[in-house]
Amino acid sequence: MIVVELRKLFRRPRTWATIAVLNALPVLVAVLLVLTDLAPRPGEGPVFLSAVFINPALFALAALAIVLPLFLPIAVAVVAGDAVAGEAQAGTLRYLLARPAGRTRLLVAKLVAVLAFVLVTVVIVAVVGYFVGTTLIEPQPVVGGGTSVSGTSLTQQELVQRALMAIGYVALSMLGVAAFGLFFSTLTDSPLGATMGALAVLVASSLLFTLDAASPIAPYLPTRYWLSFVDFFRDPILWRDITRGIALQGVYVGVLLAAAWANFTTKDITS
Amino acid sequence: MTSVITTRALVKRYGALRAVDGIDLDVRAGDVYGFLGANGSGKTTTVRMLLGLVLPTSGEIELLGGRMPRAGRRVLPRVGALIEAPASYGHLSGRENLALLDASGPAGPWRTRKHRIAEVLEQVGLAGVGRRPVKAYSLGMRQRLGLAGALLRRPELLVLDEPTNGLDPQGITEIRNLLLELHRAGTTVFLSSHLLAEVEQLCTRVGVLDRGRLVLQEELATLTAPTGATVVQTPTPDRVRQALDGRVTAIDGERVVVRGADPAEVNRLLVSAGIPVTGLALQRPTLEQVVLAAAGPSTDRVEASR
Numbered sequence: 001m002i003v004v005e006l007r008k009l010f011r012r013p014r015t016w017a018t019i020a021v022l023n024a025l026p027v028l029v030a031v032l033l034v035l036t037d038l039a040p041r042p043g044e045g046p047v048f049l050s051a052v053f054i055n056p057a058l059f060a061l062a063a064l065a066i067v068l069p070l071f072l073p074i075a076v077a078v079v080a081g082d083a084v085a086g087e088a089q090a091g092t093l094r095y096l097l098a099r100p101a102g103r104t105r106l107l108v109a110k111l112v113a114v115l116a117f118v119l120v121t122v123v124i125v126a127v128v129g130y131f132v133g134t135t136l137i138e139p140q141p142v143v144g145g146g147t148s149v150s151g152t153s154l155t156q157q158e159l160v161q162r163a164l165m166a167i168g169y170v171a172l173s174m175l176g177v178a179a180f181g182l183f184f185s186t187l188t189d190s191p192l193g194a195t196m197g198a199l200a201v202l203v204a205s206s207l208l209f210t211l212d213a214a215s216p217i218a219p220y221l222p223t224r225y226w227l228s229f230v231d232f233f234r235d236p237i238l239w240r241d242i243t244r245g246i247a248l249q250g251v252y253v254g255v256l257l258a259a260a261w262a263n264f265t266t267k268d269i270t271s
Numbered sequence: 272m273t274s275v276i277t278t279r280a281l282v283k284r285y286g287a288l289r290a291v292d293g294i295d296l297d298v299r300a301g302d303v304y305g306f307l308g309a310n311g312s313g314k315t316t317t318v319r320m321l322l323g324l325v326l327p328t329s330g331e332i333e334l335l336g337g338r339m340p341r342a343g344r345r346v347l348p349r350v351g352a353l354i355e356a357p358a359s360y361g362h363l364s365g366r367e368n369l370a371l372l373d374a375s376g377p378a379g380p381w382r383t384r385k386h387r388i389a390e391v392l393e394q395v396g397l398a399g400v401g402r403r404p405v406k407a408y409s410l411g412m413r414q415r416l417g418l419a420g421a422l423l424r425r426p427e428l429l430v431l432d433e434p435t436n437g438l439d440p441q442g443i444t445e446i447r448n449l450l451l452e453l454h455r456a457g458t459t460v461f462l463s464s465h466l467l468a469e470v471e472q473l474c475t476r477v478g479v480l481d482r483g484r485l486v487l488q489e490e491l492a493t494l495t496a497p498t499g500a501t502v503v504q505t506p507t508p509d510r511v512r513q514a515l516d517g518r519v520t521a522i523d524g525e526r527v528v529v530r531g532a533d534p535a536e537v538n539r540l541l542v543s544a545g546i547p548v549t550g551l552a553l554q555r556p557t558l559e560q561v562v563l564a565a566a567g568p569s570t571d572r573v574e575a576s577r
Contacts, residue, residue, distance in 0.1 A: 004374045012362065091358030095420065098322040098354065099376035100347040106375075269324040 001105050005113040009079070010120075018075045019121055023128045025071060026063035030132045048233075052133055053140045059133025060126040061163060061233070064170055067125055068226060073202050076174045079117050080181025081195030083110040084264065088189040088271035103265045111182060111257065118174040122167055148235040162237070166229040169242065173226045176249040177202065179256035180222070186264040189271045219244070222252055273300045274333070275428050275459045276321060281330035283316050290316045292483035293330070298461055298476070303454050305470035305491070306463040307562055308480030314463045315355060317480070318432050321461075322352055335428060348378035351426035353434050357417025361406030365397060365416045368405060372420050379424055391419040394449060410437035418446065422453075429453065432463045447473060471495075471558045481566035494561045497553045501534045503527045503541065504550030514544040528554060 009015055033052070040050050048062035084107070087093035096106060148154050154162070177198060184197035205221040208214040218224060225245025231238040276298035283291040291313040298304045308314045319325040321332060323340035332339040337346040359368040369388045373379040392398050395415040405413065414437050421429060434450075435443045450473060454460055464470055470477060477494060479487040487494075504525055505511055511527045512519045515537070521528040529537050534551045541548050 001375060004371055008360065008371065090360070091356060092360065094319075094322075094324055094354050095352070095358055095372060096375050097324055098347060098350075098352045099372060100323065100343045101375045102344060266326065268326060269319065 001101060001109040002112050005109040006116055009113045009117060015079070015117065018078065019124055022067055022071050022075055022121060023063075023125060026059075026066050026125065026129050027132050029062075029066055030059060030129075030136050034136050048230075052137055055159075056133040056137040056139055057130055057159070059137060060130035061166065062133070063125050063129025064122065064167070065227075065230070068170060068173075068229075069206075072121065072125075072170075072174060073177045074199065075121060076114070076118055076177045077181045077195045077198040077202070080114045080178040081185050081193075081198055082191040083114060083182055084185040085188050085191040085194045086185075088269075089191055091271065093271055094269055097269055104261065107182075107186075107261055107264050111178070114178045114182065115171075115175060118171050118178060122171050122174065126163070126167055148233050152235045154233070154235065162232045166232045169229045169232070169245070172246060172249050173229075176222050176252045179253045179260075183256045183260040183263075186260045186267065220248065222248070224248065274298070275300050275302070275335060276304075276461060277331075277333040278317075278321075279331045281317070281320065281332060282328045283313075283320060283325060284328045289483050291320070291327075294480070294483070294485040295488075296478060296485065297488065298459065300459055301454075301457070302476045303450070303460045303462065303474045305474030305477045306461060306480065307465065307467065307470055307477060308463075309465060309566065312480045312566075313483040314465075314480055315432060318352075318354060318430060318461075318463050321430060322350070322354065323347065324354070344377060348376060348424060349426055350428045350430060351421030351424065352430045353417050353421050353432055354430075355432050356436070357413045357420075359405045359413065359416060359420075362404055364402045365392070365400055365405055365408070365412075365419070366402075368416065369420055369423060373423055387423055387425075388419075391422045394422060395419045396445060411439060411442050414438055415442075415446075418449075426458065428459045428461065430461045430463075433466075434462065434464075435466070435469060443469075467559050467562060477558070479562050479565050487561070487565040491558070495555050495558060497532060497555055499530070499532045500554040501529045501531055501537045502550075502552050502554045503529055503537060503548060505541070505546060505548055507546060510544070510546050511541060514541060514546060525549075 029049075033049070048058050048065055052059045052062055084093065087096060097103065180198040180201050181194060184194035185191070187197075188194055202223055205223040209218055209221050209224060225241050225248060228241040228245045231242050274297060276296055278294060278296040280293045280295065281291055282289065282293055294313075294317065296317075306314060306317070316325055320327050321334060321339065323343040326340060334342070335346040335349055337343075339346070359365070360371070363371070366388055369391070370384060373384050373388070374381065389398070392400065395418050397412065397415050397419060400408075400412070405416065408416065414434070418431075418434060421431070429450075435446055438446060447469075450460055450462075460473075462470065462474060471491070474491055477487065477489060477491050478485055500520065503511060505527060506525055508522045508525060508527045511529070512522065515529055518530045519527055520530055531537055532553065534553060538548060538551055
């Protein structure tokens, strides 16, 4: 069942189109950087962008930081929102369930497929960023800069380790988006509605985050700790927000998936 | 005879509306069961409950000896279904669609998959369709593909909702012959339709649904049994009335209904009286008359409440 869902997802032209579009923005940024030679100064602009002239390989992380606030969540919300509602709209859901695929099994397979999409997308963005960075950008000696956000320099091995952890953290944050998408996807027969629902939650969360009056609930907003993956590149690693972020996403994912399961297994399929 | 589908007091309520209102279906092995009803009478809801898609409000469903929806995983692989319109992934070919559907559930071994797919495509007349994506199929081809999906595991029971929808007359005949052939090979067919002619040509048993209630469930042969009257076609109906005084029950143009279940005897009387007879037959009610008598007006009509 999981293999079937993966085949469906990755044989779909739309999946690859989404990933391609997702990579276009970091590539554009890299080209502009090279053409203008105007890197933001340390502490300004998107994180890591200031450091890419010291170590072009860091552009992999800069690329993630560029797509994380908006592009990546949209892509994940589209795929997750489409998971069940897309089948319902196409009418294939009734045939799958009469086959019988089993409602719980289908939901688990969909979740795994979305998770695979998240991982593949994050890794592709990082890899494309790495190659774009190392081929386009020439390293320059910059006074007063370092590869860590704290200003010190990290060894190559440390960088790789921390980059992998950061990728894992970003993937977990996206799993939170996927859980919202999947939950809404079991509520409606319209994939667009499910995607919009998940995005509305994220937009609301980002907006409330900037509002002082919302500070009592700020620690519980799903997007609150998204950018904490930067903390992996402080020297030493600043674990506080990272662990909170992991716990928060864990709770969201657990509750939403339980709700999605409860709804989907007791639902009348009338599509 | 073993029972294939049995429901007891099956009810599905949507808010205040009772879409299915206490029906007791009884479909036996070897039947071609025609499930008739106007649009909105609850046919589709019933079919969906049989397949575990819609959960009943109350009542029991037994499908191939298992209680639905709990036994779905065990019994549904032995059921082939076409539920309303066919559906497939448009960007994939028919063959790939069938392979994905087959891999999505139990009892579809991958070793025989390729062979089974080739076989059912041959059966429904899509053997030469090649790698074309389904989005380039015509409606009739999609219907055939849907039927192929239902036949993929050589099911004991076929549940078909309007299977000839979108087919041209040749296609309808072809599918009808295919269903009859499958039936001869031992498949039980549950055919939900509002096309009376289709049901009359195919089915051995009929159930009629009206506003969520099963108003009729009987062998087709019993329903359309001779009424004990003879229908005479003649250009001179008035002379028939004179010759067979008291036995004529109705005259409709050149069509005269005469009491008496022996057309030969009626014919002899008329011919000896010198009355020209152009046609002679036992009177049988049509399925249409039976259904209209059993069911009320169309459920599409929404009358103002008084």
